[in-house]
Amino acid sequence: MTILDKIVAHKKIEVAARKEILTVADLQSRPLFDKEPVSAKSWIGSPTKSGIIAEFKRQSPSKGLINGTAKVSDVAEGYFKAGASAMSVLTDQEFFGGTVDDLLAARSVSPVPIIRKDFIVDEYQIIEAKSIGADFILLIASCLTPAESKKYAAVARNLGMQVLLEVHNEEELNAHVDPCMDLIGVNNRNLKTFEVSIETSKALADKIPNEFVKVSESGISNIENIKELKTYGYKGFLIGENFMKTENPAKAAIDFIGQL
Numbered sequence: 001m002t003i004l005d006k007i008v009a010h011k012k013i014e015v016a017a018r019k020e021i022l023t024v025a026d027l028q029s030r031p032l033f034d035k036e037p038v039s040a041k042s043w044i045g046s047p048t049k050s051g052i053i054a055e056f057k058r059q060s061p062s063k064g065l066i067n068g069t070a071k072v073s074d075v076a077e078g079y080f081k082a083g084a085s086a087m088s089v090l091t092d093q094e095f096f097g098g099t100v101d102d103l104l105a106a107r108s109v110s111p112v113p114i115i116r117k118d119f120i121v122d123e124y125q126i127i128e129a130k131s132i133g134a135d136f137i138l139l140i141a142s143c144l145t146p147a148e149s150k151k152y153a154a155v156a157r158n159l160g161m162q163v164l165l166e167v168h169n170e171e172e173l174n175a176h177v178d179p180c181m182d183l184i185g186v187n188n189r190n191l192k193t194f195e196v197s198i199e200t201s202k203a204l205a206d207k208i209p210n211e212f213v214k215v216s217e218s219g220i221s222n223i224e225n226i227k228e229l230k231t232y233g234y235k236g237f238l239i240g241e242n243f244m245k246t247e248n249p250a251k252a253a254i255d256f257i258g259q260l
């Protein structure tokens with residue numbers, strides 16, 4: 001059993017329990033449910049913006065504790081002021097130490113598009129994402145069947161949210177890509193083995209149809225990585241650890257984006 005299998009198995013139990021506490025109707029009656037989502041595709045694809053998707057991540061299965069002290073609202077405000085094109089908030093508690101309240105806190109201080117970063121295995125989580133003010137969601141190809149990815153992308157689109165499809169190889173890309181998706185992210189980290197290589201993004205770049213905004217995810221730690229990935233057509237760059245491992249992630253983002 002890989003870590004990804006464990007996460008998905010745990011997630012299904014967790015979502016079943018959440019449904020018992022808050023019904024879909026409860027989610028739909030939350031005030032943020034009616035907020036008009038901001039277009040991640042326009043913010044991340046804009047040539048006048050940084051393209052940086054700055055992530056709030058306290059811990060991860062591959063790295064253990066990354067930052068146990070940073071306050072999500074401070075970081076969210078800082079990432080916005082630093083010029084991030086979007087923010088990613090991990091809402092998985094068990095493996096990443098995040099919560100939906102983290103996303104709510106980020107939402108209250110930042111106008112940039114926010115992605116709910118979680119392992120979506122049920123439509124309920126998409127409605128929940130909308131109810132906490134998320135603008136776009138992550139669908140991870142390696143956790144879903146192609147039919148599920150397509151179905152969930154349509155659910156998100158019907159709610160006005162955009163979709164970032166995460167793939168790790170060409171087979172996943174070809175099987176899962178769908179017109180209801182907006183951005184395609186290539187994860188440089190293999191979620192089954194934790195190996196990280198920017199080469200993954202380079203190898204897949206020209207396989208991604210041009211109507212999607214291309215995003216490179218994970219293991220990005222310097223400006224040279226960004227410059228190189230841009231030559232392959234990438235417009236979005238998802239950065240977590242490089243900012244979060246510092247005492248002041250917002251300052252790390254300001255310094256980094258300032259060099260672009």
Ligand SMILES: O=P(O)(O)OC[C@@H](O)[C@@H](O)c1c[nH]c2ccccc12
Binds near residue numbers: 140220238
């Ligand atoms: O911390 P990094 O190496 O900069 O990576 C960020 C982000 O890409 C990573 O957190 C991530 C990418 N896809 C995911 C799916 C689930 C959880 C986390 C992720």
